[in-house]
Amino acid sequence: MKKLVPLTNIDPTQPVLAFLSLKVVVRDKNKVLFLVDANPESGFDLPGGRINSNEWGDNFQSVIEREVVEELGENFKVKINPKPQHIGIHSRAGRFFEDNTPSRTFYAIYEAEYKNGEIKLSDEHSGHEWIDVHQIVIKDKMLSKNFGESLQDYFDSL
Numbered sequence: 617m618k619k620l621v622p623l624t625n626i627d628p629t630q631p632v633l634a635f636l637s638l639k640v641v642v643r644d645k646n647k648v649l650f651l652v653d654a655n656p657e658s659g660f661d662l663p664g665g666r667i668n669s670n671e672w673g674d675n676f677q678s679v680i681e682r683e684v685v686e687e688l689g690e691n692f693k694v695k696i697n698p699k700p701q702h703i704g705i706h707s708r709a710g711r712f713f714e715d716n717t718p719s720r721t722f723y724a725i726y727e728a729e730y731k732n733g734e735i736k737l738s739d740e741h742s743g744h745e746w747i748d749v750h751q752i753v754i755k756d757k758m759l760s761k762n763f764g765e766s767l768q769d770y771f772d773s774l
Contacts, residue, residue: 633713634705634720638680639664641701642694644730644746648771650754651687652743659757659764661741662725663687676700680726689736694728701727702770706763723763725770749774 639662642649650660664683671679677698684694702725711719735744747754752771758764 632720634722635666637664637666637721637723638676638683638726639723640680640684640694640696640726640728642684642728642730643749646749647746648749648752649730649735650745650747651737651741652745653759654740654742656742658759660745660754661759662767664726666721676724676726680728684728687738687740689734691733692735693731693733695731696726696728698726700724702766704763704766706760706766708760725767 642663649663651663653659653661664680665687667674667679671682677696680696684692684696703723704725705720705722707718707720713719737744749771753768754771755761755764755768758767
């Protein structure tokens, strides 16, 4: 993995604080669902997001289910594999925590099988694409470069 945004203004002897994000690779046979971030400069995203403070201690699957409904609509149905398939970390340039340190995220990727229903996007995303799993080239098209590179490795291993 390549070096992330340097944490130069953090005491190196202290633990690193980070968001925890749960993302979902939704597959419909050989196609994978990618969302287009509402910010055109951010590129593609996967359904999912950070765990809210009121969800701390909840089952991860219930958090993922909430995110799928929130981002894809109540009628979009998937079957989620409850075991994470990939993990990683990423930092987004230009995003900062309140203490002015770079935004950091630890993420877990889950897989889900599309069952039925139409997509009704939230305002977090402006569009979506189903991309053939064997033709995915997204390493430079995701929310952050290192997130894209890590996901590309994941898709290349399928």
